[in-house]
Amino acid sequence: MMKRATLLATAITLVFGIAADARDPFEDDWLSPAPPVGPAPDPVAFVVPAGLYYVTDTYMGDVVATTGATTTYSTTTVHESTGSFARVIDTVDTGTASAFDGAAFNGRGVLSDGRALAGTYYENFVLTSDGYLPVSIVFFQDDSETRRGNSATSPSPSPSPTAVPRPTPSPSAVDTATSHGSVAAEPSFRPGITTRPVPRMLRAAIALAPDGPALASAEVLRGRLVHFWPRAFDNGVPTPIRSWRLVSAQPDLVSAASGGTEPLAAQWIRMPPAAVRWSLRFEIFTELEPTQRLEAEISISVRSPALID
Amino acid sequence: MTHDDGGTAAVTTIVMLPLLLVVLVGVLELGALRAVAYRAGAAADLATIVAVNDQDPGELVRTGTLRLAVDAAETAREYFARNLSATAPALAAGAAEIAAAADIATFAAAPSVDPRTGARYDRPTVRLIATVPVRTPGFAMVLMPGVTTIVIRSASSAR
Numbered sequence: 469m470m471k472r473a474t475l476l477a478t479a480i481t482l483v484f485g486i487a488a489d490a491r492d493p494f495e496d497d498w499l500s501p502a503p504p505v506g507p508a509p510d511p512v513a514f515v516v517p518a519g520l521y522y523v524t525d526t527y528m529g530d531v532v533a534t535t536g537a538t539t540t541y542s543t544t545t546v547h548e549s550t551g552s553f554a555r556v557i558d559t560v561d562t563g564t565a566s567a568f569d570g571a572a573f574n575g576r577g578v579l580s581d582g583r584a585l586a587g588t589y590y591e592n593f594v595l596t597s598d599g600y601l602p603v604s605i606v607f608f609q610d611d612s613e614t615r616r617g618n619s620a621t622s623p624s625p626s627p628s629p630t631a632v633p634r635p636t637p638s639p640s641a642v643d644t645a646t647s648h649g650s651v652a653a654e655p656s657f658r659p660g661i662t663t664r665p666v667p668r669m670l671r672a673a674i675a676l677a678p679d680g681p682a683l684a685s686a687e688v689l690r691g692r693l694v695h696f697w698p699r700a701f702d703n704g705v706p707t708p709i710r711s712w713r714l715v716s717a718q719p720d721l722v723s724a725a726s727g728g729t730e731p732l733a734a735q736w737i738r739m740p741p742a743a744v745r746w747s748l749r750f751e752i753f754t755e756l757e758p759t760q761r762l763e764a765e766i767s768i769s770v771r772s773p774a775l776i777d
Numbered sequence: 778m779t780h781d782d783g784g785t786a787a788v789t790t791i792v793m794l795p796l797l798l799v800v801l802v803g804v805l806e807l808g809a810l811r812a813v814a815y816r817a818g819a820a821a822d823l824a825t826i827v828a829v830n831d832q833d834p835g836e837l838v839r840t841g842t843l844r845l846a847v848d849a850a851e852t853a854r855e856y857f858a859r860n861l862s863a864t865a866p867a868l869a870a871g872a873a874e875i876a877a878a879a880d881i882a883t884f885a886a887a888p889s890v891d892p893r894t895g896a897r898y899d900r901p902t903v904r905l906i907a908t909v910p911v912r913t914p915g916f917a918m919v920l921m922p923g924v925t926t927i928v929i930r931s932a933s934s935a936r
Contacts, residue, residue: 675838676837676838676841677838680838680839681838681839683840683841684841685841686837686841686842687837687841687842687843687935689830689832689843689935766841771843771900771935771936772935772936773826773829773830773933773934773935773936774826774933774934774935774936775822775825775826775931775932775933776896776898776902776932776933776934
């Protein structure tokens with residue numbers, strides 16, 4: 469009889485029972501648990517030509533300057549970005565032949581004795597939805613010559629140097645460049661003006677504010693939510709971050725394992741073992757070099773307010 | 778014989794009862810005083826911990842190190858008064874008055890030595906020393922001071 473009554477009571481409880489709609493008053497005080505830190509897809513999935521640079525100096529024209537008996541062959545540029553990329557494909561000495569001779573839209577000049585000028589060949593690219601597409605080749609001349617003691621062949625009417633810039637590339641030169649490239653340039657790309665890459669030193673670091681200084685280490689209070697801002701610097705100048713990914717970390721709670729311009733919010737609840745410093749390691753990609761993987765790490769010391777005996 | 782013993786017991790009781798009462802009151806008052814001292818000490822501990830938890834955010838961004846906020850001492854004083862107010866009925870002075878008179882010092886640089894206590898601090902520290910007057914009516918009943926002063930000390934740092 470007792471068993472039947474117990475079974476009946478249990479059955480009634482299960483049938484008429486409803487789920488409790490409980491509310492956690494502290495649910496807002498905590499971040500969501502840390503998502504697993506795993507490999508993220510690359511920001512740019514297509515193939516990137518080796519040695520590619522983002523262009524910040526644009527080709528303007530070739531310059532031939534004469535000072536006394538010395539004639540210098542150089543190239544002028546203007547500091548501006550057209551959104552294109554470039555890479556070095558060959559560096560040649562005076563008189564040395566190159567596989568790219570004749571491929572550059574601005575050609576390769578010669579010295580007075582007929583030898584080809586020294587300089588560097590660059591290949592220019594534009595970034596499209598299909599990847600990096602080569603659009604032209606340009607030659608940056610960098611050479612000089614000095615006439616030997618023949619006043620008849622090297623008159624020097626003026627002591628001041630004279631510069632004779634060559635005309636900017638003609639349409640035919642552009643056509644030549646286009647014929648050597650794979651596709652025509654994007655509308656935003658200026659085919660008549662190609663660009664010169666400037667070697668840059670990209671460096672990534674972590675700061676505790678959007679414009680804060682880069683820090684190698686930081687002390688954080690236990691339980692305190694701290695924001696870590698991945699930052700990048702181009703030759704010391706801040707440059708925008710395209711994306712970041714947390715490679716390794718020990719926070720108890722993190723806002724995300726990857727992100728873009730937003731910071732990482734992290735919180736430590738546990739204290740590290742004695743004499744142990746934790747760290748956050750980031751993988752960072754910039755807008756300037758979307759394919760260049762930068763790493764930054766910040767060492768973390770978790771501290772907790774405590775009484776002193 | 779029995780009649781004589783009863784008289785002796787009565788006299789003994791009359792003589793010893795005040796003494797027993799004095800002892801009883803003293804024990805009760807000492808217990809109450811100890812409880813108040815414990816609560817005042819906890820109030821000071823919590824105040825210094827709150828002050829240590831109030832770090833300078835600008836310094837953290839600039840250098841990545843924890844440094845006490847410039848108003849850490851005032852924070853400790855404010856919270857000491859708040860925490861002490863829960864014990865106000867047992868105090869012979871106001872909680873705010875006691876907190877205002879408290880000796881609160883911050884040691885932003887580490888290591889440092891407390892000139893008052895001689896203690897050495899290896900981390901930035903907030904130290905509080907307060908004199909707390911406590912009502913002790915039980916003592917007054919037995920012709921002892923009606924107010925007993927206790928000194929509490931507390932120090933905290935982020936470690």
